[in-house]
Amino acid sequence: EGISILVNNAGSYHHAGSILDQSHESWATSISINLESMFCCAQPAAKIMASKGSGGTIVNIASVDGILPCLGTGYDTAKAGVIHFTRTLALDLAPHRIRVNAVSPGNIPVPTLKKMHNGEIAHFWPEDSSETGLMGPMMKMRSNNIPLGRKGETEEIANAVLFLAGSASSYITGQNLVVDGGWTLI
Known part of the structure; x- marks a missing residue:
């Protein structure tokens, strides 16, 4: 009865580009x-x-954009906030044996990211175009500079969440597990 695991997953690029x-x-x-x-x-x-x-586990989904910004002022700021929120909750809830961690996915081919890579980015950056704007080349640069040489798979994010939600991570709290093929290393 009750709840013992929460996977807290929300993400949307409502607007990206310049704060101006x-x-x-x-x-x-x-x-x-x-x-x-x-x-x-x-x-x-x-x-x-x-x-x-009896304790519990919370896994928040953040993003590598919360670590290294990518012209999404609101999104990037919020995801950085998720990382810090995770650490704050971990400290707050530890006396209750509730572990709190985050997963920060990198370049994972979800529908929104596929649109960005395919140059269908006008919805997100109306002032940009895939041929002349900054975002098209930036997204290609991000894809081409992954040390492991490939984009991640959604299953790899799910596996990270399962690890943090399970007993194999019973002594881990307040951490942000970056799953990005090494992209944030460069």
């Missing part, structure tokens, strides 16, 4: 979807876990 072109509404939406939603799920789950007294 971003509205406050767009900023607030990015923060709400990518950061506030983490609180809205973690707090009630943590209350249930703490009340039953």
Whole structure:
């Protein structure tokens, strides 16, 4: 009865590009979807876990963009916030034997990222184009500079989450597991 594991996953590029072109509404939406939603799920789950007294696990999904920014002011800031939120919760909830960790995926071919790589980026960066703008070349550069030489697979992110949610990581809390093929190393 209750809940023992929460995988806290929310992510949306509501607007990317320069802060000079971003509205406050767009900023607030990015923060709400990518950061506030983490609180809205973690707090009630943590209350249930703490009340039953047997601990639990929270795994937050962050992003490598929270470590190395990529022109997504709201998204990147929110994902950096998720990483710090994870560490803060880990310290706060440790007395209740609730472990809190994060996974930061790198270049994983999810639908939004596929659109960015295929040059279908006008939805995200209206002032940009795949031929003349900055984002098309930046996304190609990010793909071509992965030390392991390939994009990740969604299953690899799932495996990282399963590891952090399971007993094999029972002495790990407050950590951000970066799953990016080594991209943040360069």
